[in-house]
Structures are given as C-alpha cells and as structure tokens.
Amino acid sequence: MRLTQASLAPLLCLLAACGGGGEDAQKKGQQGPPEAGFVVLRAEAVPLVSELAGRTAAFETSDVRPQVSGVVQARLFTEGAMVTRGQTLYRIDPSIYRAAVAEARANLANAEANLTAQQARADRFRPLAEIEAVSRQEYTDAQAAARQAAAAVQQQRALLDTAQINLRFTNVPAPITGRIGRSLVTTGALVTANQAEAMTMIQRLDPIFVDIQQSSADLLALRRALASEGVVPSSAEVRLRLEDGSDYPQVGTLQFAEAMVDPQTGAVTLRARFPNPQGLLLPGMFVRARFSQSTAPAGLLVPQAAVSRDPRGVATVFVIGPDNKAVRRNVRAERTVGDAWLVTAGVRAGDRVITEGLGRIEAGQPVRPVPAGTPRRAPAPQVKGGEGNAQAGAAAR
The missing domain is CATH 1.10.287.470 (Helix hairpin bin)
Structure with missing residues (x-):
C-alpha cells in the first residue's frame, strides 16, 4: 500500500499540472475580444453657447433738478416708492x-x-x-x-x-415713471435753477438692461466663423445666472453691440433687455449671461469620455472600423457643449465612436462592439483548483 501511494504521487502531480493548464487555456478562450461600448455620431444643429460676465443697468434714469430757485416747502413722496410721470415730488415757495x-x-x-x-x-x-x-x-x-x-x-x-x-415749476414733477431713490434735499433747503446737485433720482427698472462684455478677439473669431466655416447666426435669446448661482426666470433678448472697442479693457459691450416685473434685478448687479451667437448646422457631438489627448495636446478617439477593429483617429475638438465635445474634423456622421472599455483597447485590436450602456455579460463559472485536484485524486484512486 505504501509503495503504491508513493508510485502514484508523480502521476497526481502531472494530472494537477495538466488540469491547471487546461483551465488557463479555457479562460483565455472564453474571454475573446474585449467589449467596446460605442455611440453612433449624428449631425445636428448645435447652438454655440457663450457665457460672459455682465452688469445690470436701468432702462431709464432721470435726475430730478429744480428749474426755479427758492426754498423747499414740502417733500411729497415716499423714498423708494414707485412714482408716475408728472407726479409732484417737491413744492418750492411760490x-x-x-x-x-x-x-x-x-x-x-x-x-x-x-x-x-x-x-x-x-x-x-x-x-x-x-x-x-x-x-x-x-x-x-x-x-x-x-x-x-x-x-x-x-x-x-x-x-x-x-x-x-x-x-x-415751483411744483417739481417726476420726469419719468419708475422707482425713486432717497431725497438729497430736505424741507427748508434752498435750491437754485442751475445747481449741479440733483434733488433725487428716478430709475425705471422694468424692463432692465444687461451690459455684457465680450473680448474683441472672440468677436473677430465669431465673424470669421460666420463668414467662412458654415456657421449661421442664432436667435437673440439670453439667459442670466445671478450672483448667488441661481438662474433668472425671465428670458431676455440681445439688442445691439457697440461699434467700438474699449481701449482700456479690449472688450465690446453687448446690450440685452430683460423683463423685470418683480424688481429682482437692480442696477449694478453682477450677472453671468448665457446666449448663443451662432449655430453649427451640422455639428458632431462626441461624449467627453471618448476623447483623450496625447502629451502634445492632440485630441484622439477610437472608432470601430469595418472589420470590428479599433482605429485611432486624430480629431479637432476645441470647445465643449454640455457634456460633449464639438468635433469639427477627424470623424463624420455615422462613425461608431468607442466610449466604454477604452482601458482594455489598443489601436488595431479586434473588439466586440456593443451599444454604449449595454450591461456587461457575466463571465462563465470556472472550476476551482482545489476541486480539480480532488477530481484528479478520485480518478487516480
């Protein structure tokens, strides 16, 4: 009995080694080409949205000044209230x-x-x-x-x-309708017809202007794109983000752009007009304006996860070729639109761009394409080494 067991030991070791090698080969055969989740590019109209800084400005502003000289007998308004055009604000001794x-x-x-x-x-x-x-x-x-x-x-x-x-003129009227500020003169003060100081100020805040600053370089790039790159002008709708990060509920319209560049800032002022029925916007507030000055009529949007850059900054993507092999392509991706890159060169509509499984894929490698977001297939159950040794031992016995 002892001699038989000793003679069978080498045989058991050989069987275990053969079983392990077969398991590795089976595992490799089960893996096959790696899965590659892809999206199909489609040409669509892509608004090119810009977000620029701006400040609010009153739609109308009027300084109230006396047109005759005399002593102020009475102030006939409430500071901070709404006043209408022609309403008497002050009375001067008549x-x-x-x-x-x-x-x-x-x-x-x-x-x-x-x-x-x-x-x-x-x-x-x-x-x-x-x-x-x-x-x-x-x-x-x-x-x-x-x-x-x-x-x-x-x-x-x-x-x-x-x-x-x-x-x-001894009854000083409101020249415009709007919200009046604080009074800068009191009852009993002497005012003159030619004085430089205003008695008070009235601002019309509904609607309200937003002055947006855009660099002259960006404006030149926009005009070149409109002239030569197939980009078309967009609608004049503007949306605002307030100082606290919230979005302003009303939508404004772009009115005009100044025909000169500020020599101190190198920027051009764009003016937008917004409704302000609740008086939420006040003159001088800092806001962020989002609007589209142009639209790419046949833009290609590639998810950001699909685009990588080499040490030189060149953007590349993997595309599934006709033989289901991964093909690396250099692309031109200069701006983002939401969670995607707007690609203007290197790919075309209908290409299958790989977005998932990029860590297991190399250029020229065969892949198994699946639509992006498809659940991964569970691997087949594999035989453990201990069970294989037990089976080999049973066979030997």
Whole structure:
C-alpha cells in the first residue's frame, strides 16, 4: 500500500499540472475580444453657447433738478416708492412767482389799453388824411404807434406766459415713471435753477438692461466663423445666472453691440433687455449671461469620455472600423457643449465612436462592439483548483 501511494504521487502531480493548464487555456478562450461600448455620431444643429460676465443697468434714469430757485416747502413722496410721470415730488415757495404772474398780467392789461387808444387814433386819422385835414405824416405816425402798441401786447403776453411757467415749476414733477431713490434735499433747503446737485433720482427698472462684455478677439473669431466655416447666426435669446448661482426666470433678448472697442479693457459691450416685473434685478448687479451667437448646422457631438489627448495636446478617439477593429483617429475638438465635445474634423456622421472599455483597447485590436450602456455579460463559472485536484485524486484512486 505504501509503495503504491508513493508510485502514484508523480502521476497526481502531472494530472494537477495538466488540469491547471487546461483551465488557463479555457479562460483565455472564453474571454475573446474585449467589449467596446460605442455611440453612433449624428449631425445636428448645435447652438454655440457663450457665457460672459455682465452688469445690470436701468432702462431709464432721470435726475430730478429744480428749474426755479427758492426754498423747499414740502417733500411729497415716499423714498423708494414707485412714482408716475408728472407726479409732484417737491413744492418750492411760490410767493415770488405768484407776484411775478400778477405783475405780468397787469403789464399786459396796460399794453392792451394802450393798443386800444393807438388803434382808435389811427382809425380817426384815416378819413382826415384822405381829405387832407391832417398831413400824411401824422396819419403814418398814428399807424406806427398802433402797431407798436400791438407788439407791446404780444411782448407782455409772452412775459405773462413765462411767469406762469415759473410758477408751475415751483411744483417739481417726476420726469419719468419708475422707482425713486432717497431725497438729497430736505424741507427748508434752498435750491437754485442751475445747481449741479440733483434733488433725487428716478430709475425705471422694468424692463432692465444687461451690459455684457465680450473680448474683441472672440468677436473677430465669431465673424470669421460666420463668414467662412458654415456657421449661421442664432436667435437673440439670453439667459442670466445671478450672483448667488441661481438662474433668472425671465428670458431676455440681445439688442445691439457697440461699434467700438474699449481701449482700456479690449472688450465690446453687448446690450440685452430683460423683463423685470418683480424688481429682482437692480442696477449694478453682477450677472453671468448665457446666449448663443451662432449655430453649427451640422455639428458632431462626441461624449467627453471618448476623447483623450496625447502629451502634445492632440485630441484622439477610437472608432470601430469595418472589420470590428479599433482605429485611432486624430480629431479637432476645441470647445465643449454640455457634456460633449464639438468635433469639427477627424470623424463624420455615422462613425461608431468607442466610449466604454477604452482601458482594455489598443489601436488595431479586434473588439466586440456593443451599444454604449449595454450591461456587461457575466463571465462563465470556472472550476476551482482545489476541486480539480480532488477530481484528479478520485480518478487516480
């Protein structure tokens, strides 16, 4: 019995070695070509969205200044409230201007009375001049005096109108409709008609402007793309991201771009107009504007996971060839659109770009293509080494 077991030991070792080698070969045969998850490229219209910094500006701004001099008798508005055009904001002491109106009215009455007398004298001299009872010169002088009296009436009427206008200006009105700021003068303050300081300021905030800064280099690149690269202009819709990171719910429209570059910043100002019914946007706020100035009509979007770059920065992708072999291609990917690269050269519509399993794939290697997102197939169960040795031992016994 001992001799038999000793003679069978080499045989058992040989069987175990043969069993292990067969297991490795079987494992390699089961693996085969690696799976390659792919997406099929399709040409589509891709808006080229830009996100630029901007600041809000009031749609209308008006400084309220006095047009006559005097002492402020009353302030007739609530600071920070909405005011309408023509609403009285301040009242200036009108005493002097009422007196000026009365004086102008009396001067007008005097001029009108003088006109009546001069016109009657000229009318009486007319028949007398025809019969030569008075000289022609006297009649001419009477007519000239009547015309001078009429001109004096017009002059005094204009002075009366001026006095009445000045009296009306003692009630300082709101020039525009909007939200009024704080008052910069108090009751009892002396104001003058030509003063530089404003009494208050009114801003119209609905709608509101957003001034966006774009570098002149980007603007030149956009114009070249529109002229030569098949890119077409996009709609003028603009969306905002506020300072706290939230999105502004209203959509604005791009109005115009200035025809000059700021020499200090090298940027061009674009102006967008937004509705602001809730007054959420205030002048001077910093915002981020997102809008599309152009659209690639036949753009190809490649998932970012499929694009890699070599040490020189050249972008490459793996494409499944006709014989199901991985083919490496250099592509031109200069900008991202969401979670994908916009590729403008190196691939075309219909290509199958590998996005999954790239760590197991090399150029020229056969692959087993499956649509991206397909669940991986579970590997076949394999025989453990211990069980194989047991089986070999049983066979030997």
